[in-house]
Amino acid sequence: MKALVVDDSRAMRSILSRILRKVGVEEINEAADGSQAVACLEAGASPDVALVDWNMPVMNGLELVNALRSRKEWRRIAIVMVTTESDQSQMVRALAAGAHEYLIKPFDEGSLIQKLAMLGFQAPSAATGPALAAQGGSH
């Protein structure tokens, strides 16, 4: 499994990457904003899941979600927004744009692991994610 971590905080990227490695992600690319993430994908990265912050310089998380959904070869990437944006309207916007899941900062490690499990990403020995989660986002 491969992942892309997009957050302008180096510390947060490091935390997220550590948790991803725990659930068996073998290859992790990191980007500090949406445009770096796009550049990373254009350079050939092919993640199965992207963890995307909302508020970032240059290209924000919502713009990145729109970019990921606009290119056919990137539509298979599962997107989890990981952000301090906790307004319901923002969450609805992200899901409508094509994010599958949403995690509000601050979060505990288990919550991210659960969100990844909902999308089918989990360590081989772990329990499965929530029953209704397979429905994912709004698409």
Place this chain on the structure above:
Amino acid sequence: MTVAAEHFRYVQQLVMERSAIVLTEDKSYLVDARLAPLARAIGVADVNGVVDHARSRRDPALEQRIVEALTTNETSWFRDTRPFHALEHLVLPALIERKRASRVLRVWSAACSTGQELYSLAILLEEKFPQLRRGWQVELVGTDLNTEMVRRATEGLYSNLEVNRGMPANLLVRYFEKEGAHWRARETVRDRSRFVKLNLVGKWPPMPTFDVVLLRNVLIYFDTKVKTEVLCRVVKQMARGGYMLLGTAETPSGLCPDLVPMPTDGTVVYHLPVG
């Protein structure tokens, strides 16, 4: 701060008497962690101060708060997945078919904590069994021995941290409404649910019989004698033809012969036969 051995034994005894939950010697960390907020709340220096306070003043209210602090558990939405899968694909379809004449369905979450299990079930019913909104009487009852848990479950108000734990985002935006920094379960989730204080090892209020009982991760806290008593009492509260779900590590095997195990898709559902 570590709780003194003598104080730990006092808490151990108190929790045993009030809830029949066995706090083994290796649980002193739990006493430290759970009573620290209580120390701050009552204005004493530390955990030992809480116990001193309760012992010297023989304060029943404080004793109750100690018991409650130690019997409250972490919970999450759609916890463990497989029981909810079994409810959706086996238990509820069977009950809906069998009860199509009476059109009454009752579910009991027997240690409901802050309500996530029962509200998860309410959401499952809305999502997968919308026909139950037409002409069915559906009663979802959550009970807990902790007064504060019952209040919080009734309130249906959850922090960001709490909704992060297992609630799919698409269901969160559909079944909850943001209120300040919290999320309130909408009326469609709350209108069939009610929460009542009940100590599984104490006196029970009058209750109807239930078609589904969720008794998950409760029995593990009891010794074998109490486990058997509680389980048999709960079974008496089940309707014939009803189902029980236990925690992953729990089994009624050897404790209650009336229940028939039905292994299904990675979990076991226990059935109380009609005849």
